[in-house]
Amino acid sequence: MTARNIARFWEWGRKIICVGRNYADHAKELKNAIPTEPVVFLKPPSAYLREGSPILVPLYSNDLHHEVELGVVIGKGGTAIPQSTAMEHVAGYALCLDMTARDIQEECKSKGLPWTMAKGFNTSCPVSDFIPKERIPDPGNVQLWLKVNGKVRQSGSTSQMIFSVPYLISYISDFISLEEGDLILTGTPKGVSAVQEHDELQAGIQDILTMNFKLVKQKSRI
Numbered sequence: 001m002t003a004r005n006i007a008r009f010w011e012w013g014r015k016i017i018c019v020g021r022n023y024a025d026h027a028k029e030l031k032n033a034i035p036t037e038p039v040v041f042l043k044p045p046s047a048y049l050r051e052g053s054p055i056l057v058p059l060y061s062n063d064l065h066h067e068v069e070l071g072v073v074i075g076k077g078g079t080a081i082p083q084s085t086a087m088e089h090v091a092g093y094a095l096c097l098d099m100t101a102r103d104i105q106e107e108c109k110s111k112g113l114p115w116t117m118a119k120g121f122n123t124s125c126p127v128s129d130f131i132p133k134e135r136i137p138d139p140g141n142v143q144l145w146l147k148v149n150g151k152v153r154q155s156g157s158t159s160q161m162i163f164s165v166p167y168l169i170s171y172i173s174d175f176i177s178l179e180e181g182d183l184i185l186t187g188t189p190k191g192v193s194a195v196q197e198h199d200e201l202q203a204g205i206q207d208i209l210t211m212n213f214k215l216v217k218q219k220s221r222i
């Protein structure tokens, strides 16, 4: 058996823990209140997607949105991690998309139901190559952007996050123990918009890396 490599964290089958509404301007554009505590939800590891494979537009959605986010890859597990030592648990980062079936999410919100169908479907978590920790000395100050068919839709800095990376690690680990290979998605800045079959997404993180994905409609069973 070959040793597992954290640089291929998406192959480990570990948790994808997502934080929502962590940028005030995005919370506002969707008419949500600014949170006083992090909004946390999960995606299954089967949601992972790598460059070269297409993002699927779920059959049941007519309003699929992109959300570009900084992902934090956990290198050392822990429970009830204090903020002061939280960064010791970070192995590195990844540029991530939190693909969201917005119409389904709205329906879930109005019925008080969980967001799993809106956020956890196959290919809902495209991820870049692993970015070693040293390449991002301050995760609270990096630029993220996303283009649809060459047009900039999202451009923001993680300095706009309401809850910082150390705060999130500490907060989450109080109720969900973190394990090596887990990924935390830290929320999206404003500018989310609908995408369709044949669209091309390009996202980038500062001058560190870019990634490209095409969209295709999920094939029907019949």
Ligand SMILES: O=C([O-])CC(=O)C(=O)O
Residues within 6 Å of the ligand: 018, 019, 020, 021, 022, 023, 026, 030, 067, 098, 100, 105, 186, 187, 188
């Ligand atoms: O669906 C939402 O708006 C919540 C979310 O994931 C985010 O803010 O990144």
Ligand SMILES: [Mg+2]
Residues within 6 Å of the ligand: 018, 019, 020, 067, 069, 098, 187, 188
């Ligand atoms: Mg999100």
